[in-house]
Amino acid sequence: MNFLRTLRKISAFFWRDLAIARGYRGALVLETLEALFGVATYYYLSRFVESPELARELPAGNSYFAFALVGFAFFDYLSVSIGAFDASLEEAHQNRTLEALLVTQTPLPVILAGSALYPFAALALRTCVYLAWGVLLFGFLPQGANWPGAIAILFASVLAFAGLGIMSASYQILFKRGNPAKWIVLGVSGLVGGMMYPISVLPRPLQFLARLIPVTYSLEGMRAALLSRAGWREIWPSIAALLVFAAILLPLSFTVFGWALRRTKITGTLTHI
Amino acid sequence: MSSPTIAVEALEKFFPPALSGWRALIQPVTRPTELALAGVSFTVAPGEAVALVGPNGAGKSTLLRILATLIIPTRGRATLAGFDVEREAAGARSQFGYHTGGDEGFYGRLSGRQNLVFFAAMNNIIGTDATQRIARVADWMRISEELDRQVRTYSTGMTHRLGLARALLHGPSILLLDEPTRSLDPLAAADFRRQLKQELVGRRGTTLLFASHALSEVEEIADRVVLLEAGRVLACDTPQGLRASTGAPTLEGAVTRLARRPFRSEALP
Numbered sequence: 031m032n033f034l035r036t037l038r039k040i041s042a043f044f045w046r047d048l049a050i051a052r053g054y055r056g057a058l059v060l061e062t063l064e065a066l067f068g069v070a071t072y073y074y075l076s077r078f079v080e081s082p083e084l085a086r087e088l089p090a091g092n093s094y095f096a097f098a099l100v101g102f103a104f105f106d107y108l109s110v111s112i113g114a115f116d117a118s119l120e121e122a123h124q125n126r127t128l129e130a131l132l133v134t135q136t137p138l139p140v141i142l143a144g145s146a147l148y149p150f151a152a153l154a155l156r157t158c159v160y161l162a163w164g165v166l167l168f169g170f171l172p173q174g175a176n177w178p179g180a181i182a183i184l185f186a187s188v189l190a191f192a193g194l195g196i197m198s199a200s201y202q203i204l205f206k207r208g209n210p211a212k213w214i215v216l217g218v219s220g221l222v223g224g225m226m227y228p229i230s231v232l233p234r235p236l237q238f239l240a241r242l243i244p245v246t247y248s249l250e251g252m253r254a255a256l257l258s259r260a261g262w263r264e265i266w267p268s269i270a271a272l273l274v275f276a277a278i279l280l281p282l283s284f285t286v287f288g289w290a291l292r293r294t295k296i297t298g299t300l301t302h303i
Numbered sequence: 304m305s306s307p308t309i310a311v312e313a314l315e316k317f318f319p320p321a322l323s324g325w326r327a328l329i330q331p332v333t334r335p336t337e338l339a340l341a342g343v344s345f346t347v348a349p350g351e352a353v354a355l356v357g358p359n360g361a362g363k364s365t366l367l368r369i370l371a372t373l374i375i376p377t378r379g380r381a382t383l384a385g386f387d388v389e390r391e392a393a394g395a396r397s398q399f400g401y402h403t404g405g406d407e408g409f410y411g412r413l414s415g416r417q418n419l420v421f422f423a424a425m426n427n428i429i430g431t432d433a434t435q436r437i438a439r440v441a442d443w444m445r446i447s448e449e450l451d452r453q454v455r456t457y458s459t460g461m462t463h464r465l466g467l468a469r470a471l472l473h474g475p476s477i478l479l480l481d482e483p484t485r486s487l488d489p490l491a492a493a494d495f496r497r498q499l500k501q502e503l504v505g506r507r508g509t510t511l512l513f514a515s516h517a518l519s520e521v522e523e524i525a526d527r528v529v530l531l532e533a534g535r536v537l538a539c540d541t542p543q544g545l546r547a548s549t550g551a552p553t554l555e556g557a558v559t560r561l562a563r564r565p566f567r568s569e570a571l572p
Contacts, residue, residue, distance in 0.1 A: 038424060042425070045421075049417055050412045053412040053453075125411065126408045127409065129403075130469070133396060134426050135397050135425065135426050135427055137393065205327070205328065290331070295375040296335065297330060297331055
């Protein structure tokens with residue numbers, strides 16, 4: 031009963047956000063075009079940088095464009111995932127709906143989960159748009175890809191990234207804006223996570239650092255599933271690593287968020303902007 | 304005598320001092336030293352209407368926000384229908400409707416109806432039940448005809464009425480209102496006061512605690528008045544009792560005599 035009630039509430043958030051998004055149809059078209067420009071940039075960049083040395087580091091039979099496209103699309107997934115929770119909080123602050131939500135019979139974790147549902151769904155769609163542009167215009171052909179494996183990687187990534195996102199939201203709720211933790215995570219992930227180049231080209235200390243962040247496993251697993259036609263046996267280590275990150279980060283993030291929320295209720299700054 | 308619906312016992316609230324620059328980073332763990340409420344105690348009986356009155360900064364909104372579970376008190380205790388607002392916040396939230404006098408807190412791109420459907424769902428009201436309740440409160444707030452327009456096209460008063468409709472949507476036994484008629488035009492305000500007193504408090508037995516600067520409104524609605532100043536209760540009595548004890552002909556005169564500085568209600572220029 032409680033579970034059903036929670037699902038209904040979370041779906042109410044989804045329909046709310048969908049109804050709001052329908053009011054901004056122009057933005058949807060522009061985002062689709064933006065994805066096209068992003069994909070085109072990587073295509074022409076790949077034509078410039080392809081070399082025999084680079085080809086040795088890429089999954090067999092793949093171009094740098096395919097490698098970079100998957101990296102770009104799923105790194106975008108990480109960055110928006112991390113920002114989804116604090117963006118929803120910031121929006122609720124700005125339109126002053128946070129206070130109205132907090133006095134309802136919906137606990138804050140459900141408010142957070144519900145608020146992030148639409149951004150995550152929209153993000154999945156955006157990732158598909160990236161890949162679709164690659165397929166339609168630039169010869170990206172993930173033939174024989176392990177799509178169920180890719181979806182499993184995606185779900186495991188969402189769980190791991192959500193932990194980081196909730197931590198980021200904790201900062202947001204305490205300090206309201208200018209979230210350095212988010213940019214540090216994104217900066218480090220961008221440098222060592224393997225978005226634009228294989229992590230094997232990095233110096234050893236950075237390769238070690240790469241093993242400590244979830245995006246590395248997300249990109250490795252995704253490229254294995256989409257580009258190397260890897261089976262479950264090969265992608266399982268990536269999924270397991272992401273689930274370990276989720277098992278650590280999710281409970282930790284809820285604890286941190288609970289503490290942050292209590293502090294803001296003590297300081298009286300919960301609804302301050 | 305029945306047990307009180309709202310009980311406030313020796314409630315104290317201190318806020319940390321406002322910090323800026325790099326020191327803002329330690330604000331969340333800074334010791335609270337700024338007094339907002341100092342040992343406030345009073346009770347509200349079931350079906351009673353009580354007004355919180357006092358100058359700006361007296362602690363009225365802070366008190367209401369503590370009761371609405373948005374702020375945690377430093378010391379003391381407050382209960383709503385027996386639920387401790389700090390330890391049993393979820394239970395307390397099922398008992399009250401809360402509305403501040405502002406015109407914000409809605410999704411401007413959604414219609415009034417879509418907003419109410421969403422907030423109804425947040426209070427576990429869905430389907431036909433939600434539709435019927437929305438129709439009822441919209442009719443009551445006289446916004447039925449505007450309900451399918453986007454909220455961003457509403458006037459301030461209209462948004463305010465939508466906020467009141469939202470607070471009433473789940474049929475709460477307690478209403479916490481912060482300046483409930485602040486943005487309403489005089490006719491709408493008079494209409495709202497009449498409905499509040501006759502329908503909600505009189506007929507349905509809803510317990511009402513509201514903050515107001517409009518002493519005419521307080522006289523019209525409140526059974527009792529809690530006069531706050533600098534976080535302390537200066538007096539707690541019926542409007543007639545306050546007038547009698549101070550010898551003042553009006554509530555405004557009584558409040559001014561009790562408070563250490565002149566109280567300026569909205570009626571004054």
